[in-house]
């Protein structure tokens with residue numbers, strides 16, 4: 001019995017030291033900036049999705065200067081399309097100049113699929129999806145430390161996401177939920193995050209346990225791996 005006790009202690013000590021040793025717990029954090037704007041990091045790699053956008057564009061969420069100042073050096077910037085509520089040419093240009101980093105849009109997205117092969121534990125897949133008034137719109141699937149994170153962007157239909165299996169987190173605008181329901185499409189994600197709400201927009205009804213509504217800017221989602 002004494003031996004077993006010591007063994008457990010040893011394992012426990014090992015876990016504690018390895019956490020201290022690497023300085024980072026094993027998790028991906030996702031910070032919701034606004035609209036479809038997200039900041040994802042595992043403590044090593046910094047990824048921004050649909051940010052910087054044009055603050056307040058089309059009546060959607062605003063953000064302040066500090067948000068731009070806080071952008072990390074050498075980050076990866078991914079855009080689903082180039083509408084103002086997802087992308088600001090001016091801010092992106094300025095950020096890239098000041099803080100380096102790499103920009104990927106529907107126009108060069110195949111480069112990120114190549115680039116992801118050089119990033120450990122990070123896989124990237126792009127799906128061409130439809131969005132009104134935008135002839136070039138993509139949704140993305142990031143597989144990072146084995147966690148599958150789907151980024152829907154502004155697409156209207158749940159058709160594409162319906163074909164993706166075993167997602168850990170699906171970031172979707174609320175209309176994708178309605179479309180999925182109407183067309184009997186299952187969204188196979190353990191957790192769903194609803195984004196792209198208007199600043200004062202309310203979601204009616206009870207929020208199920210496997211869903212997070214991103215209506216508060218800077219709220220955090222933690223994805224342990």
Ligand SMILES: [Zn+2]
Nearest residue numbers: 083085086154
């Ligand atoms: Zn939009």
